[in-house]
Amino acid sequence: MPPTNSRTRKSNTERRQNKTEWSPFDDLATEYDAWFDKDGSLIFLIEAQAFRELLPSLPKAWLEIGVGSGRFAQALGIETGIDPSIKLVEMARRRGVIAFLGRGEQEFFDEELFGTVFLIVTLCFLDSPLDVLKETKRILIPGGKIVLGLALKESPWGQFYQVKKARGHRFYKFATFYTYEEVLALLEQAGFSAEKVVSTLFQKPGKVKHVEKPKEGYFPDAGFTIIVAGKQGVIST
Numbered sequence: 001m002p003p004t005n006s007r008t009r010k011s012n013t014e015r016r017q018n019k020t021e022w023s024p025f026d027d028l029a030t031e032y033d034a035w036f037d038k039d040g041s042l043i044f045l046i047e048a049q050a051f052r053e054l055l056p057s058l059p060k061a062w063l064e065i066g067v068g069s070g071r072f073a074q075a076l077g078i079e080t081g082i083d084p085s086i087k088l089v090e091m092a093r094r095r096g097v098i099a100f101l102g103r104g105e106q107e108f109f110d111e112e113l114f115g116t117v118f119l120i121v122t123l124c125f126l127d128s129p130l131d132v133l134k135e136t137k138r139i140l141i142p143g144g145k146i147v148l149g150l151a152l153k154e155s156p157w158g159q160f161y162q163v164k165k166a167r168g169h170r171f172y173k174f175a176t177f178y179t180y181e182e183v184l185a186l187l188e189q190a191g192f193s194a195e196k197v198v199s200t201l202f203q204k205p206g207k208v209k210h211v212e213k214p215k216e217g218y219f220p221d222a223g224f225t226i227i228v229a230g231k232q233g234v235i236s237t
Contacts, residue, residue: 023083023084023085023086023088024174025068025084025085025087025088026085026086026087026088028170028171029069029085029087029088029091030087031170032068032069032088032171033068033069033071033088033091036069036071042208042209042210042211043201043208044071044075045211046200046201046208046211046212046224047072047120047149047200047201047224048072048075048076049200049211049213049214050198050200050214050224050226051072051076051120051147051149051226052076053198053214054147054196054198054226054228055076055077058115058116058145058147058228059115059116059141059143059144059145060115060116061079061080061113061114061115061116062076062077062078062079062080062114062115062116062117062118063078063079063080063081063082063109063113063114063116063117063118063139064078064080064081064082064097064117064118064119064120065081065082065104065117065118065119065122065132065136066082066083066104066119066120066121066122066125066126067081067082067083067088067089067092067097067099068083068085068088068091068092069088069091069092069095070088070091070092070093070094070095070096070097070099071095072118072120072149073092073095073097073099074095074096074097076118078097078118079097079098080097080098080099080100080114081097081098081099081100082099082100082101082102082103082104082108083099083100083101083102084101084102084103086101089101103132104119104122104126104131104132104135104136105126105128105131105132105135106135107135107138108135109139110139111138111139112138112139112140112141112142112144113139113141114139114140114141114144115140115141115144115145116140116144116145116146116147117136117139117140117144117145117146117147118146118147118148118149119132119136119146119147119148119149120147120148120149121149121150121151123148123150123178123183124150124151124175124176124177124178125174125175129178129186130186130189130190133146133186133187133189133190133191133192134190134191136190137190137191137192137231140231141231142231143230143231144230144231145195145228145229145230145231146187146192146228146229146231147226147227147228147229148183148187148226148227148229149224149225149226150178150183150224150225150226150227151177151223151224151225152177152178152179152180152183152220152222152225153177153178153179153182154179154180154220155220155221155222155223155225156204156205156221156223157201157205157223157224158177158223160205161175161177162177165177180218180220180225183227184227187227187229191231191232191233192229192230192231192232193229193230193232194227194228194229195228195229195230196216196227196228197216197217197218197225197226197227197228198214198215198216198217198225198226198228199214199215199216199217199218199219199222199224199225199226200212200213200214200215200222200223200224200226201222201223201224202219202221202222202223203223204223205223214226
């Protein structure tokens with residue numbers, strides 16, 4: 001069961017939620033969520049399947065930072081989530097996720113509370129990715145894992161999204177994309193060591209026609225990359 005019975009954390013949660021500002025995704029929530037049932041339905045299936053193969057090895061309890069409308073959390077059995085958009089948080093709650101309104105860099109949860117923290121297509125939308133990764137380390141138990149799901153900058157999908165960003169796309173204009181090496185450097189600086197990489201979505205944008213089996217390792221032509229990293233003892237400064 002997810003940890004929800006801390007009286008101190010409950011009061012902290014109420015106070016911190018009051019400090020959360022408006023999110024641009026509040027105005028885009030319905031459109032964002034509809035993508036999973038329409039144009040993105042097969043992509044979502046491919047990405048979720050890649051995560052499922054990793055789940056048995058990940059320690060509980062689980063948290064998703066940037067839980068959004070709860071699509072991945074519901075599909076993968078992630079009990080708890082946090083997101084800065086109240087509209088998306090409400091959707092996640094309706095999908096059975098224990099979802100909180102807040103930002104990943106806030107000291108929102110107690111120290112060493114979770115076994116695994118997921119950030120799924122979230123790193124690119126963070127204002128302070130290093131701060132979020134450091135906070136993730138704080139709330140992970142010793143030996144805990146962080147799991148990133150990303151469209152990397154050098155990938156065909158990353159390049160596709162960067163073109164959309166340059167054209168002022170309603171979602172991607174807020175995104176900053178990172179290369180594989182940049183992500184590894186951020187993880188190391190935050191106190192993590194990469195342990196496993198899985199790649200999927202080798203079909204190109206606009207040409208996704210069938211389900212794919214993920215491959216272990218980093219492939220620059222993969223549209224979606226999952227990085228599992230373990231919590232280390234000391235954070236780099």
